Amino acid sequence: MKLVKAPSIGNYLGIKNLSGIELKDKFKSHIESMDIKIIEKRINNVYSMGEYFTIVSGDDMYEATTVIMATGVE
Numbered sequence: 001m002k003l004v005k006a007p008s009i010g011n012y013l014g015i016k017n018l019s020g021i022e023l024k025d026k027f028k029s030h031i032e033s034m035d036i037k038i039i040e041k042r043i044n045n046v047y048s049m050g051e052y053f054t055i056v057s058g059d060d061m062y063e064a065t066t067v068i069m070a071t072g073v074e
């Protein structure tokens with residue numbers, strides 16, 4: 001992720017002068033405090049099934065009611 005490459009983040013509302021790594025650690029700590037498990041996998045396909053989505057990663061499949069895509073610009 002690009003965030004960890006930023007030596008200094010100066011424009012994130014409410015947080016002043018933090019490095020990208022420090023901001024990433026804050027995001028991660030917040031997510032973990034909510035008992036949300038982070039799974040790192042490359043996603044090959046997302047299919048809309050009407051009431052839910054099927055997400056395909058290699059041989060694995062997941063189901064979700066909501067998908068947020070944040071794949072960056074590259």
Ligand SMILES: Cc1cc2nc3c(=O)[nH]c(=O)nc-3n(C[C@H](O)[C@H](O)[C@H](O)COP(=O)(O)OP(=O)(O)OC[C@H]3O[C@@H](n4cnc5c(N)ncnc54)[C@H](O)[C@@H]3O)c2cc1C
Nearest residue numbers: 001002003005006007008009010041042043070071072073
């Ligand atoms: C040196 C530097 C300094 C910066 N300074 C600032 C700053 O001061 N203020 C500021 O606001 N911004 C700054 N930025 C920009 C900021 O870091 C990025 O705009 C931001 O991190 C983009 O976040 P993103 O989640 O959209 O994309 P990314 O950080 O690019 O993350 C996208 C992620 O999605 C993953 N991905 C893509 N496709 C798939 C797939 N099929 N399956 C699974 N994963 C996938 C990628 O591997 C990547 O990890 C800076 C960037 C750099 C490089």
